[in-house]
Amino acid sequence: MKQIPNLFTLLNLFLGCIAIVFMIQNGITIYAVNGTSQLIDMPEQIWMASLFIGIAAVVDFLDGFVARLFKASSEMGKQLDSLADVVSFGVAPGMILYQFLRLSIAREANGIDASIAWLVPAFIVPCAAAWRLARFNLDTTSQSNFRGVPVPAVGLLVASFPLIYWSVSTQEARELLLSKWLIYGVIAVVSGLMVSTLPMLGFKFKNLGVADNLPRYIVIGVAVIGAIFLQWLAVPLVFLAYVLISLLFKNKIA
Numbered sequence: 001m002k003q004i005p006n007l008f009t010l011l012n013l014f015l016g017c018i019a020i021v022f023m024i025q026n027g028i029t030i031y032a033v034n035g036t037s038q039l040i041d042m043p044e045q046i047w048m049a050s051l052f053i054g055i056a057a058v059v060d061f062l063d064g065f066v067a068r069l070f071k072a073s074s075e076m077g078k079q080l081d082s083l084a085d086v087v088s089f090g091v092a093p094g095m096i097l098y099q100f101l102r103l104s105i106a107r108e109a110n111g112i113d114a115s116i117a118w119l120v121p122a123f124i125v126p127c128a129a130a131w132r133l134a135r136f137n138l139d140t141t142s143q144s145n146f147r148g149v150p151v152p153a154v155g156l157l158v159a160s161f162p163l164i165y166w167s168v169s170t171q172e173a174r175e176l177l178l179s180k181w182l183i184y185g186v187i188a189v190v191s192g193l194m195v196s197t198l199p200m201l202g203f204k205f206k207n208l209g210v211a212d213n214l215p216r217y218i219v220i221g222v223a224v225i226g227a228i229f230l231q232w233l234a235v236p237l238v239f240l241a242y243v244l245i246s247l248l249f250k251n252k253i254a
Contacts, residue, residue: 005073008063009080012056016088019052023095046099047162049092054159056088057152082133089155090129096158097122097183100165104180118180121187128191129154135195146200149193153239157190160235168233193243201246215249 025045063081067073101119105111129151139147165177176182201215210217222241226234 005063005067006077006080008059008066009077009084012059012063012081013084013087015052015056015059016084016092019049019056019088019092020095022046022048022052023092023099046096047166049096050159050162053088053092053155056092057156060085060088060152078137082137085133085151085155086126086130089151090126090133093155093158094123094126096161097125097187100161100177100183101180104178104183107178121184124187124191125154125158128194132194144204144206145202147197148195149190149198149200149243151194153242154190154194157235157239158186160232163232164235168231170233173233199246199250201242201249215245218245 022045060081063077067077098119101122105114105118108114132148132151135148161177165174168174201219203216205213205216207213219238219242223234223238226237230237
């Protein structure tokens with residue numbers, strides 16, 4: 001029973017690895033010779049990575065719930081959880097950003113021959129995630145809120161980009177996501193927020209009173225309304241609302 005939460009954590013890691021596999025299906029056409037000759041088309045499947053990152057987030061939530069249910073929390077489980085989160089919400093989203101930079105730069109004149117230096121900034125995100133999680137593991141204080149934006153929140157934000165690009169009909173949103181300067185901006189902002197010590201809102205409810213949970217209810221309200229009217233475009237909006245509301249109520253949640 002004590003290892004059940006750790007199995008959930010490993011499932012989180014497993015799903016993150018699958019997400020990475022889908023992101024390396026980069027639209028290359030392979031000429032195969034196996035008795036007969038044929039062309040095998042491997043289209044972009046970045047959007048499938050979003051699905052597995054989302055499932056990993058659900059599993060990440062469940063491993064903590066299961067640990068409390070079986071009273072099986074352990075130091076190993078804490079370390080394992082952070083290692084899994086680095087992959088699922090750090091490396092996998094970093095690969096998404098890498099692919100969007102690749103798609104953006106490929107559209108430019110001589111983009112195919114562009115230096116890899118234009119792409120590697122995407123991996124600042126997993127580095128920031130690793131820093132954030134290592135600091136979290138060393139924090140011995142028990143708090144219901146966070147210092148710095150949680151890594152899964154950033155992972156889900158970045159995971160929304162392929163879903164927006166491949167499913168939202170708004171052409172402006174699609175074009176914006178293919179701007180390398182927007183992606184560089186996202187990398188800088190989310191990395192800075194993760195490694196910062198800004199007080200960020202947690203979602204552990206001690207009670208259901210409005211006075212004690214007003215910031216949480218505002219974020220939830222934005223999420224529900226945004227999902228109804230904006231579909232996947234709501235994810236960046238909710239992330240922005242979460243950060244702004246956390247800063248607005250920082251004296252209350254610090």
